[in-house]
Amino acid sequence: MNYREAITTITGLLDDQLVVCANGLISREAFTIRDRPENFYMIGSMGMASSIGLGVALSKPSRKTIILEGDGNLLMNLGSLPMAGSLQPGNLLHIVLDNEVYASTGNQPTISNVIELEEIAKSARYSYVKKVTNNEDLKREMAHTLENGGLSFLLVKIVDTEEQREIGRVTHSPEQIKERFMSAINGKR
């Protein structure tokens, strides 16, 4: 499964869930595949998607919050896992697209080829942790975690076989991204 397939599957199953997308290709791909006001596209502050998502989840317990980030982002802010685990928000789904490289900067290796990130999530007291490697399993686990509460972690192993291609950049300004995300959060329920 390449990350375009994974993001297509994930975003295709969304309703009004809030999604904090990590910087780089993940935000750009999520924007290109299915732009929605409930997406917060982080363009800088690498590593912070998990902390921003935690802040949203804690402050808006009535809404499901999803963190969509890569292995490089998580490894840069690994402390966010035990922070979330200690607080146990009941509305947080943490998805890590793990391709074992920094794809946005040209596929330099991370260290997740030898480090099992899902085991770190388990150790950090995430209540539901799954590793998926194909689209069918991703669909099933997405449906399960969207349906159920708790603090969930999905590690999605990505193998990118397709050729490099042009991906659009997020065309909204940072302030526009924030304003419409805030309206999507606070305007409903």
Add this chain to the structure above:
Amino acid sequence: MHTSEDFAQELINAGYDFFTGVPCSIIGNLITNLTDRHDVTYIPAVREDAAVGVASGAYMAGKIPVVLMQNSGLGQCLNTLTSLNLIYKLPCLLIVTWRGFEGKDAPEHLVMGRTCNKLLDTVGIPHHDFNHDNIKVLINMSYKLVTENREPLVLFLKKGIIV
């Protein structure tokens, strides 16, 4: 000398309703007070950038956040402040203890103690200093600045102003 309890109450009275951070001995009692209170929640962060990230998420979900840290933590969260808060206009009040002020501190505090205010000037984050007489005024002014300008604001707190 003001008590940490009064200081916490001033922050809450001003309108702040989300607290996170990383401890420093100067704000030890303040963090204990915020943790013990039933009317607000204090989120212990593992690092200052994680604290600023959580506060930014909280702001977007309707809170007005305060982040507590030592000035050493400014270095830790500088990229988050510049590439998240300043460009998205995500505000928070940062209460930053000023270790190494006028060179009177342990060696590890001296460089940041000499430069922390200039560092903020360089990146364009406004800052003010607490003294014995301006706590209430500065906290109330900070809330107006943070919510109207929608930018991070630093209030430096030196040793000996709150207990």
